[in-house]
Amino acid sequence: MTKNYLLEIGLEEMPAHVVTPSIKQLVQKVTKFLKEQGLTFKNIKPFSTPRRLALLVEGLSEQQDDVDLVQKGPAQKIAQDQEGNWSKAAIGFANSQQMTVDDIYFEDLKGTSYAYIHVQKKGKTAQEILPELAGVIKSLTFKTRMRWASNDFEYIRPIHWLVSLLDDVVVPFSVVDVQAGRQTKGHRFLGDPVVLARADDYEEALKNEFVIADAADRKAIITSQIKELAAANSWQVNLDQSLLEEVTNLVEYPTSFAGSFDAQYLAIPEEVLITSMKDNQRYFDVRDQDGKLSNHFIAVRNGNRDHLDNVIMGNEKVLVARLDDAKFFYEEDQKFPISHYVDRLNNVSFHDKIGSMAEKMQRVQKIGQIIAQQFALSEQSMVDFNRASEIYKFDLVTGMVGEFAELQGIMGQHYAKLAGERDAVSLAIKEHYQPITAESKLPSSKVGALLALSDKLDTIITFFSAGMIPTSSNDPYALRRYAYGIVRILLKQKWALDFQTALPELIAGLDGLTPAPLPKSGAETAQIASFIRDRVKQYLQVADYRYDVIDAVLASIQQDPLKINQAAQVLEQHHDDQQFKPVVEALTRINNILKKVKPAGNKVVDDTLFENDSEVELANATAVLMEQTDFEQLYEEFVDVRPIIESYFNDNMIMADDDAVRMNRLTQLSILNRLSHQLGDLSQLVIK
Structure with missing residues (x-):
């Protein structure tokens, strides 16, 4: 029962x-x-x-069920000494069964005496x-x-x-x-x-006492009520799920209602209106059938419909007070040129160990100019980037952002447009914050992506330089999120950037632009590169790649997130192909040989030392492989080369007695091994 x-x-x-x-x-x-x-x-x-x-x-x-069982413990020679005194092992055994040593008895098992306890307990109610x-x-x-x-x-x-x-x-x-x-x-x-x-x-x-205790029921009631109001007034309402969840947990007995505000406030950017309604008042914004923001809102009361008119009036009054503030700041901010706000950034600290916000913008511009050389951006895009990087933080000192901090970047875009800046510049100001979370929206424009990338790189480099490095349990400045954003931006834009080679140049370019001592040693630079590379692993895990594919590509010679991801795509795609296993086995065999013995610094194969056709065939095939820059084509070439590798091993003694021949063959294999390591350390792959 x-x-x-x-x-x-x-x-x-x-x-x-x-x-x-x-x-x-x-x-x-x-x-x-x-x-x-x-x-x-x-x-x-x-x-x-x-x-x-x-x-x-x-x-x-x-x-509980009743307990009736026999538990076996330590051997008697361990449970008791020669005088029959109980050992700690015996006492621990008895305690583990919630019994005492008086309950222990001994029985022989295959010639050895063991301690036993018969546990009989009636289950508790x-x-x-x-x-x-x-x-x-x-x-x-x-x-x-x-x-x-x-x-x-x-x-x-x-x-x-x-x-x-x-x-x-x-x-x-x-x-x-x-x-x-x-x-x-x-x-x-x-x-x-x-x-x-x-x-x-x-x-x-x-x-019966006006409490809907089931949160799912409350959410359903709120959703239904809002849809009814929308239908009755021919409105469109975006049921923001985070706001819906919050409102559900603010009330015990929900009653939704509609309110309005003067249409004059629609002249304010809609993000300001929505922020005032959603973030400050927990209201749902309303749009007309054409998708334009309306001067109405929907809110949820914690109570019934009694005196609802008074509730609506009170909520409208509170909202109008917020909108009056927003209108005032919007108009006041436009009285000054962008240069006025940029000058004020000299007195705004980015971090006391790193410098001002104005200095950060200088560093970001320098970083963008350096890395953009690898991205083949147009001349106009670079003009737009340079302008955006000169001003992109200016809205931080505007009255609107001072009042509504969540609008930083958004107001920068609006004010830049009003000041006559190019659309690419104003959009980049907004997009440089993206992505805000691990899975949120990425910059849509090249200029915005470059500005966001440069801004995040500057933050990571300077915080590492100042010794504020995340630990396994503490990342107060969200540097992991910035690094993950860097990886996502590079992959979306298909921009190649090898951090092992790029970081020294970037750090040299920042000299004199921050009070923090910049990394001097290769080890310090490698630490930053490794930190970003760890986020590539996170990206691949989120993308649900096989664990062995992730291990393989991260053990490759690649330091470029784009190339690491491309290699993972190729290995994942072909992992179950019929040819995959023999190709991996052939290349792994080469890798295993070279783990034991390496060529003595030889980088060039001497074809005069070839003794048979298989060496020539492998040399010709390797030359074709070296021309491949696309990983898919590289893999397909390895499929074609695999029989040649097998013939090479059948026809040649790698460890030949002749030193020159032996080293030449090891060099030949070493070049092939380096090519395979562009895809990854294939020995990490689990193949069946």
């Missing part, structure tokens, strides 16, 4: 972003606890609102076990915690009530000074306390 168990933690209002991860954590920890305790169950249904974390364990077993959930509740972790009253206990918010019901029976325990019982609370303003008769009554009882 099974029962249903209800656990609820009643709290002061939690921040919206905490609710979902907290209920997931509670479900995970309770699931683990029940399994460890040997209590089976059919399902755990979670409930969460800003004021509660709860779950209903359905089909919970009434008690769920009623006896569940009070230990107090420890699970206390174990929940939060990024921020607080104390209340005179308690030393810390939690996300003060605990006001606890519910612990096994069917209709209270399972008593306490957390701090709060006793678990059967009383929960309804909506803070609309509902009353509820005494639950049974665990199964929870969801319906709260609904």
Whole structure:
């Protein structure tokens, strides 16, 4: 027979972003606890609102299974000394079974006496076990915690009530000074306390007191209400999922409503309006049927429809105050030329160890000029880049960005357009922040991509130079994210950049442009190159390449993310081909030989030392391979060369007695091995 168990933690209002991860954590920890305790169950249904974390364990077993088994321990000669005293091993064995050494007995097994314990335990009831959930509740972790009253206990918010019901029976325990019982609370303003008769009554009882306890149900209600408002007014509404999730976790009883603002504010860039509505007020923006931003919004109230007109008026009033501020800053910022703001950047610190924001822009321009030489950009693109790099941080000191920090780059684009800058320049100002997250949008333009790449490279180089290098557990300046962005930009643009050779030139070009001492040794430069290369591995893992393909290409001679990725594509594509295994085996055989013995510095093959046609054929085939710059073509050539390699090994003794012949053959194999290492260390591949 099974029962249903209800656990609820009643709290002061939690921040919206905490609710979902907290209920997931509670479900995970309770699931683990029940399994460890040997209590089976059919399902755990979670409930969460800003004021509660709860779950209903359905089909919970009434008690643990009884235990009746014999456990084998150490040999008697280990369990006891010659005087019959118990050893630590015997005591530990008994303790592990929650027994004592008095329970140990000995029996022979294949001529050796071993210690045994007969364990007989009646399973505990769920009623006896569940009070230990107090420890699970206390174990929940939060990024921020607080104390209340005179308690030393810390939690996300003060605990006001606890519910612990096994069917209709209270399972008593306490957390701090709060006793678990059967009383929960309804909506803070609309509902009353509820005494639950049974665990199964929870969801319906709260609904009667204006609490929709199931977060999925609240989200569905909000979605439906917004769609109804949109349909009734012929609006288009983008149901931003992050905002929808946040609003769901801000309310217990959702009622959606529409409001409006004066159309004069539509003259402000729409990003400003959307930010004011979404980020500051948690409103959904509205568009007309042509996709143009409308002077309306949709919001969600934590309550019913009573006095909704007053609620709408209050929300409109608050929004207009924000829009008045935005309008003021927008108009004031345009009173000064871009040069005015650029000059002010001399007094804005990028980092106290690295220099000002103006100095950063100088370094970024220098980096872009150096690396662009490899990207074949047009003359106009470079003119646009140089202009963008001179001004791209100017909006940081505008009034609008000072008020709405999330609009940096976006306002730079708008103000640059208004000032008459070319579209490529204004777009690059916006795009240089991209990608903002590991998977977010990349720059769409060449100029924007070059500016974003140069900006991120400068940040990594200068922070490493200042000794602020990420550790395995700490990356306060998000340098890994910047490096991952660099990799993604290079791959999207199909730009080749070998960091091992590019970084020394970049660092030399930055000399005198930062107070931080730039890397002097090859080891310091290699550390930065390795840091970026590690993000290539991350990219390949996210792209779901085979682990052995990733290992192979990262062990290659390549230091260019684009080429490493291209090599991975080729190996992944052909991994299951019929010819793949014999090709890899042939090239791996060469690699294994050269691990044991290397040519004495010879780089050129002497064809006068050839003794048979197979050496000539391999030399001719190698010459063709050396001309291949495309990895797909290189692999196809290796497929064709594979029989020649096999003939070469059949016809030649590599370790010939003649020193010159031996070294010539090793040199020939060494050149072929270097060519194969453009794809990767093929010995890392797992082939069947």
